[in-house]
Amino acid sequence: QVQLVESGGGLVQAGGSLRLSCAASGSFFRINAMGWYRQAPGEQRELVATITSSRSTMYTTSVKGRFTISRDNAKNTVSLQMNSLKPEDTAVYYCNAVVTSTQLRDNGYWGQGTQVTVSS
Secondary structure: OEEEEEEOOEEEEOOOOEEEEEEEEEOOOEEEEEEEEEEOOOOOOEEEEEEOOOOOEEEOHHHOOOEEEEEEOOOOEEEEEEOOOOHHHOEEEEEEEEEEOOOOOEEEEEOOOEEEEEEO
16 A cells, blocks of 8 residues: 655745645555646646656656656655746646555556646
8 A cells, every 4th residue: 555645836936936845655665657737627647857866857848947856765755846837838737656565566556636727
């Protein structure tokens, strides 16, 4: 059993910043790749950013230069620093993690989602 708890969402004006955090808890051996997804109203869930255990990162084109994904392996957390926010960034943001269990099997997990609303 692994739980991902997200925090940091809220309402912000265009051009502002927010920092999302996701903390993993429960029984597991190791957290491997982690990522942030988002789902805007009426749209499909899309991948925003990923980070590997070695801290290699990838971003979707629309957020490059504005968002930064990072992780703290000691605290089992992943964060998403969002700068220069735009109204089109409005969405529910979800944390995702690939976790190696105590039985040494990999499984994917999702957080509950946190709302980010960017006003014009």
